[in-house]
Amino acid sequence: MHGIGRVPDEVGHLILSEDGAVIASGGELENAEQMANTVLCMLTRINKGQLWPGDSGDAFKKISITYTDHSYVICLSNKNIHIVKRRFVPHEPIKV
Amino acid sequence: MGCCCSTEQENLSQDGEVNERTRLLNDPVSNTYQVTASSIIDVGALECHTLEQHEYIERVRTYNQRVNAIPQVKTSNKRHHEVQLLYDTPATERVLSAQPISLADFNMMITASQKVVAAVAQIRVEHKEDLVVPFGIP
Numbered sequence: 563m564h565g566i567g568r569v570p571d572e573v574g575h576l577i578l579s580e581d582g583a584v585i586a587s588g589g590e591l592e593n594a595e596q597m598a599n600t601v602l603c604m605l606t607r608i609n610k611g612q613l614w615p616g617d618s619g620d621a622f623k624k625i626s627i628t629y630t631d632h633s634y635v636i637c638l639s640n641k642n643i644h645i646v647k648r649r650f651v652p653h654e655p656i657k658v
Numbered sequence: 659m660g661c662c663c664s665t666e667q668e669n670l671s672q673d674g675e676v677n678e679r680t681r682l683l684n685d686p687v688s689n690t691y692q693v694t695a696s697s698i699i700d701v702g703a704l705e706c707h708t709l710e711q712h713e714y715i716e717r718v719r720t721y722n723q724r725v726n727a728i729p730q731v732k733t734s735n736k737r738h739h740e741v742q743l744l745y746d747t748p749a750t751e752r753v754l755s756a757q758p759i760s761l762a763d764f765n766m767m768i769t770a771s772q773k774v775v776a777a778v779a780q781i782r783v784e785h786k787e788d789l790v791v792p793f794g795i796p
Contacts, residue, residue, distance in 0.1 A: 568751055568755075569751065569754045569755045570755055580740070580741060604743070605741045605742065605743050605744060606740060606741055606742060608742065608743055609742060610742060610743055611731070620745070621742065621743060621744050621745035622743055622744050622745070623744070623745065623747060623753060624744070624753045624754070624756070625743065625744065626758065626759070628758065628759060628764060633758055635753075635754050635756075635758075636744070637744060637747060637750065637753045637754055638741055638744035638745065638746050638747065639746060639747050639748060639749070639750035639753070640746070640748065640750070641746065643741065643744075644750055644754060646754045648758070650758060651758070
């Protein structure tokens, strides 16, 4: 069961089935149907081969939409679409 | 007022010569027939274009070469409403918990995007030559 706290800085989560039905939601993404629709549109309608013609064509591991203070991380796992809203706490690169 | 209609029968010339009573337009049916007859292509009467064996093999080889020379386009066999952008990974938490992009990269992206937007807004057409020129055909 997906719960708050398993992903660092998580403030909301949303799990969709592969065809867009909401399976679970919580936190700031509770009942976020608009978000679900937007993400589903993005994942199903964009043809990666057309956007990046020179690319190898492999699909992405995850997609992050990053704003100044929060980000949405989207991944596909076990046939479900996982969306997590995280506080954006940028890490400075460690300078050796 | 009245209309001017003749009730007389058409008085065609006896020897077929053109006179003042000849119809100005030809009979439309025979006109169509003549046009069709002159345009018809008799497929059965055409020469037989069978290829000889070596010609056939040669063409097969040439066409295959041309087809294979075209760069392959990866077309997804997924249906329109299936997820195309992401691949299925079992490591849900690990992927979701991965470190976000660094502040330096984030700022770089923002700056680069702003520059792109500004650059696109500055695209102009430079009028250098006349678009329509008179040809000087001697």
